[in-house]
Amino acid sequence: MYKVNEIFETIQGEGSFTGCPAIFIRLQGCPVGCAWCDTKHTWEVDPNLVIPLGDTASKKADSELYANSTAAALYELIVSRGYRAKHVVITGGEPCLYDLNPLCDLLHQQGYSTQIETSGTFEILAPAKTWVTVSPKINMKGGYQVLTSALERANEIKHPVAMEKHIDELLELLNRIDVSEKLIYLQPISQKAKATQLAIDMCKQHNWRLSVQVHKYLGIN
Numbered sequence: 120m121y122k123v124n125e126i127f128e129t130i131q132g133e134g135s136f137t138g139c140p141a142i143f144i145r146l147q148g149c150p151v152g153c154a155w156c157d158t159k160h161t162w163e164v165d166p167n168l169v170i171p172l173g174d175t176a177s178k179k180a181d182s183e184l185y186a187n188s189t190a191a192a193l194y195e196l197i198v199s200r201g202y203r204a205k206h207v208v209i210t211g212g213e214p215c216l217y218d219l220n221p222l223c224d225l226l227h228q229q230g231y232s233t234q235i236e237t238s239g240t241f242e243i244l245a246p247a248k249t250w251v252t253v254s255p256k257i258n259m260k261g262g263y264q265v266l267t268s269a270l271e272r273a274n275e276i277k278h279p280v281a282m283e284k285h286i287d288e289l290l291e292l293l294n295r296i297d298v299s300e301k302l303i304y305l306q307p308i309s310q311k312a313k314a315t316q317l318a319i320d321m322c323k324q325h326n327w328r329l330s331v332q333v334h335k336y337l338g339i340n
């Protein structure tokens with residue numbers, strides 16, 4: 120069973136799929152502990168906070184409420200909501216707490232493309248055709264290490280940056296793998312001007328790409 124915090128249709132605002140209409144499935148649970156996390160309401164899984172699956176598609180505000188769902192029930196919900204997007208982003212929380220093969224396989228069979236957004240600290244269980252975005256979370260409070268297997272599996276590595284040390288950390292991670300086939304993005308943390316300028320400078324220096332969380336500039340989910 121997947122624990123679903125919310126499901127909604129929007130425009131992907133980050134990384135390679137920026138601008139692509141997408142259905143977001145936000146799964147509940149994350150032990151990584153990033154201080155600046157903007158989805159802290161997904162961290163805990165409290166069995167007293169279970170709601171019907173349909174209610175996860177009509178949340179008006181962030182909450183720790185979640186629903187238990189099979190892959191089939193999630194697909195039925197997507198159909199019943201009448202969403203038009205054909206790209207599904209599975210995020211969290213930390214979606215790789217779950218085996219994502221059943222959900223992604225079913226969505227692929229139904230003509231959707233899939234994408235996972237993960238911290239890279241848990242093994243990625245997903246089909247080969249799923250696009251994997253690793254946003255590596257290094258030395259966070261939860262004490263989890265970024266896995267080399269996750270970096271190797273990533274199609275894109277999207278690194279949150281605010282200061283020089285984040286660039287050094289990224290370079291250390293990239294040294295572990297062959298990056299020739301990977302897209303590397305820098306994403307300024309919290310749209311801060313200093314972080315954005317650093318990201319621009321480093322993208323030019325290393326021939327990386329800039330990801331600016333377009334949805335936050337637009338004021339949409």
Ligand code: SF4
Nearest residue numbers: 149151152153156212
């Ligand atoms: S990995 Fe993601 S959901 Fe988990 S604490 Fe960090 S930013 Fe938040």
